[in-house]
Amino acid sequence: MSIDQAHAHQLESPxxxxxxxxxxxVATVPGAPPAPEGAEAMTILVTLPPDSPGAPPHRHSGPAYGYVVKGAINFELEGEPVRVVRAGEAFWEPGGDVIHYQDGNHLADEESAFVVTMFCAPGQPMLIPVSPQELEARRDRRAPRA
Structure with a gap:
């Protein structure tokens, strides 16, 4: 069964x-982790100026699901190679103890933008920066870079 068949919706209009x-x-995430208990769902629009590196390495307290609405972004999670996510494509990350290394603009001469919905644990910020010391300690978990 295809994704479209599994998620088909029948609409009848009165x-x-x-x-x-x-x-x-656009995308599905089989086996996605649950949101933290009591989570706050937050949807934000991030607009990246040309050549913006995006946020510094960070993590989220819960899963995050996003969609690129304009341009293209560099997306890198701990243990995965950098990939380019283009307008019309989606991305997700599990949150928790996974470092999000990159979410910068892939384009040097145009803005890029994405919408992301995050499920944040109560009392936690939506983005938790990772210290240089932790990045060094977890260096072996980062996928090789070209």
Whole structure:
């Protein structure tokens, strides 16, 4: 069964005067981690100026799901190689004890923007910077870089 079949939605409109919406699956995350108990869901829009490095290495207290609305971003999680996520594509990260190394603008001459929904543990900030000492201690967990 394809993703589209597994997540198909049947819509019937009581107002027959207009067309039904088009629904497209952009991404799914099988086995995604649950949100922390009592989590606050927060959706933010991040706009990156041309050539912006984005946030410094950090982690989130819960999972985060995002969608690039304009441009392209460099996306790197601990243990995974850097990948470029382009407008119209989605990304996710599990949160918790996983370092998010990069979320910078891949483009040197255009803005890029993404929307992300995070599930933050109560009393925790949405973004927790990682110290240089911890980055060094976990150096072996970062995927090789070109």
């Amino acid at each position: 107002d027959k005067s207009g067309p039904l919406p088009k629904i497209e699956i």
